[in-house]
């Protein structure tokens with residue numbers, strides 16, 4: 741899946757199916773992020789290894805969606821993502837034992853970078869006034885982020901984008917924004933913004949409140965990396981970009 745592609749809705753092409761069939765190993769998310777690909781990803785062929793990269797995150801730390809499924813967006817808690825990175829490094833060392841020391845040493849460097857980024861994000865988040873830490877986005881991708889950094893989060897759609905937005909969802913979110921006088925909502929790079937636009941329209945009509953729509957280059961990276969050369973072309977880049985945009989839009993003095 742390339743930059744900006746929504747994994748919840750992605751349907752594998754025949755080329756993808758062929759690649760997966762001949763792959764030595766398959767790394768997949770493990771909490772049904774790739775909702776339309778579970779069958780191919782979870783059924784290894786003889787001689788093939790598959791790894792659910794999110795394995796080992798304690799069940800008690802996983803968030804649940806209304807439908808009883810797990811919230812798959814664990815990468816928004818960098819502390820959980822450390823577990824996933826370690827899983828990948830360990831698996832690579834098993835597949836390619838000759839280079840095991842290199843995988844281990846690079847993982848150590850990468851993990852340290854994620855820890856450092858997490859500390860920076862924590863500092864930025866804490867400087868945003870507590871009452872302003874309300875994050876409203878297109879879909880419910882930021883539950884782990886909210887829990888880690890102290891934000892209340894709301895999405896127009898649930899933890900998956902696979903179902904359509906209903907009028908009821910639009911009305912409910914408009915009410916939340918209007919009653920709480922929320923100043924800004926955020927587009928995501930992998931989800932069309934028209935749902936949020938409908939909500940803002942409704943808030944304006946009903947409450948006379950003009951809510952800012954943070955989009956374009958300031959859209960948040962939720963379920964996909966950015967194009968090469970953008971702030972979000974790496975994991976660390978995307979979570980830094982998100983926090984800076986959120987802080988700037990919610991009244992942080994100098995993110």
Ligand SMILES: [Zn+2]
Pocket residue numbers: 748813879880881899900901962963
């Ligand atoms: Zn998502």
